Amino acid sequence: MGTTLTINGVGYTFPAVGDKPWAQNVINWATAITNGVLQKSGGSFTLLADIDFGANFGIKSIYYKSRDAAVASAGVVRLGNGESISWRDAGDSTDFDLKCNTSDLLEFAGTEIATHATVSKAVYNYLVGVTSSIQTQLNAKLSDPLTTNGDVVIRAGGVTTRLAAGSAGEVLKMGAAVPEWGTVAGSGDVVGPASVVDEADVIFDGTTGKLIKERPALVVTTDGSDPGVGGMSISTITGAQYRATTGFVDVTDLTATITTRGRPVMIAFIPTNADTTSYWHVQKNGAVSVSNIGANYRILRDAVIIARQSVGFSFPADTSTSHIIQPEAAIFNLVDFPAAGTYVYKVMFEAASTNSNAGVVRIRMMVYEL
Numbered sequence: 140m141g142t143t144l145t146i147n148g149v150g151y152t153f154p155a156v157g158d159k160p161w162a163q164n165v166i167n168w169a170t171a172i173t174n175g176v177l178q179k180s181g182g183s184f185t186l187l188a189d190i191d192f193g194a195n196f197g198i199k200s201i202y203y204k205s206r207d208a209a210v211a212s213a214g215v216v217r218l219g220n221g222e223s224i225s226w227r228d229a230g231d232s233t234d235f236d237l238k239c240n241t242s243d244l245l246e247f248a249g250t251e252i253a254t255h256a257t258v259s260k261a262v263y264n265y266l267v268g269v270t271s272s273i274q275t276q277l278n279a280k281l282s283d284p285l286t287t288n289g290d291v292v293i294r295a296g297g298v299t300t301r302l303a304a305g306s307a308g309e310v311l312k313m314g315a316a317v318p319e320w321g322t323v324a325g326s327g328d329v330v331g332p333a334s335v336v337d338e339a340d341v342i343f344d345g346t347t348g349k350l351i352k353e354r355p356a357l358v359v360t361t362d363g364s365d366p367g368v369g370g371m372s373i374s375t376i377t378g379a380q381y382r383a384t385t386g387f388v389d390v391t392d393l394t395a396t397i398t399t400r401g402r403p404v405m406i407a408f409i410p411t412n413a414d415t416t417s418y419w420h421v422q423k424n425g426a427v428s429v430s431n432i433g434a435n436y437r438i439l440r441d442a443v444i445i446a447r448q449s450v451g452f453s454f455p456a457d458t459s460t461s462h463i464i465q466p467e468a469a470i471f472n473l474v475d476f477p478a479a480g481t482y483v484y485k486v487m488f489e490a491a492s493t494n495s496n497a498g499v500v501r502i503r504m505m506v507y508e509l
Contacts, residue, residue: 146175221241284300305320310323335353358370363396376413379499379501382497389486393499403475422460423459425493430454436486439486
C-alpha cells in the first residue's frame with residue numbers, strides 16, 4: 140500500500156514496493172517536486188505562507204530585494220523609494236518607519252532626519268561635547284532678568300543683571316563703573332530743519348529757545364536802505380563834497396539804515412569800488428599866514444552823536460595855499476552799542492577854522508550788526 144506525500148499542500152500517493160500500477164503516481168509526485176521546489180536557476184517561487192526558519196539559524200545572502208518595480212541597484216538591502224524598514228514601538232501601539240521620502244531625504248516616523256546633505260559637518264561638530272539640552276544650557280547662561288517695559292540688561296560686577304527702566308527724560312549714560320540712568324547737562328529741546336547747507340551759521344527761530352534755523356544768506360543793500368535784521372547797509376557814494384566854513388552840515392548820501400537786535404553795531408568807512416581814489420580832505424583856505432588847518436567830522440545815530448573825529452596838521456606859518464592832507468577812507472571805524480531798533484547812521488562835517496577847507500571825497504559808509 141502506497142504512502143501519501145504532501146507537496147505545497149497537495150497530497151501525492153507514492154507507491155510502496157510491489158504496488159501495481161505505480162508509474163502514474165511516481166510521475167505525479169515527480170512533477171510536483173519539479174514545479175514546487177526552489178531551483179538554483181532562480182525564477183518565481185511563490186510561497187503559500189510565511190517561512191519560519193526556527194531559532195537556531197538564519198539566511199545568508201549577498202543582497203535582499205523588495206518587490207518594488209524600481210529598487211536600489213546596490214547595497215545588501217535594496218528597497219524602492221518610499222519603502223521602509225519598520226520597528227514596533229515599545230508600547231506595541233504603532234510602527235516606526237525608516238525610509239527615503241519623495242524629497243530623497245531620510246525620514247523616521249514621518250520626520251526628516253538631518254543629514255550631511257542638509258547640515259554641514261562643521262555644524263554637526265558644534266554639538267561635540269554637548270551633555271544635555273542645548274536650550275537648557277542657554278537658559279542657564281542667561282535667564283531673562285527683565286520684569287518691566289524699558290528694563291535693560293547690563294554687565295555689573297562680572298554678572299549679567301537687570302537695570303530697571305529710568306524715569307521720563309532720563310538717558311542711559313556711563314557711570315563710574317557701570318551704565319546708569321540720569322539727566323544730561325543743560326535743558327530744553329533744540330529742533331532744526333530737515334536739512335541745511337554744510338557749515339552754515341545757526342540762529343534761533345522765534346523766542347522759545349527750542350527752535351533753530353540756518354542763518355539766511357547775508358542781505359546787503361548798497362543804497363543805504365535797511366536790509367532787515369542781520370543784514371548789511373552800505374551807503375551810496377558821496378562824490379566830492381567840501382566845506383570851507385565852521386558849522387556842521389550833513390554829508391550828502393553818507394547815510395545807512397539798519398535794524399538791530401540789540402547787539403553791537405560796526406560802522407566802517409570804505410572806498411568806492413570804482414577805479415578812483417577815496418579820502419577825507421583837509422586843505423589850507425586862502426593865502427593867509429597860518430600854521431595849522433583841520434576838519435571835524437561827527438557820526439550820528441539818528442540825532443545822537445556817537446563819535447567825533449578830527450583831521451588836521453601843523454606847519455610853519457606862511458601864506459602858501461598848497462598845504463593839503465588826504466587820509467584814506469578807512470581811518471575812521473567805530474563800534475556803537477544801541478538798543479534793539481531801527482536806526483539811521485549819518486556823517487556831518489565842518490572846517491575847523493575859516494582858514495581850512497574840509498572835504499569828503501567818494502567815500503561810502505558800511506553798517507552791520509556784529
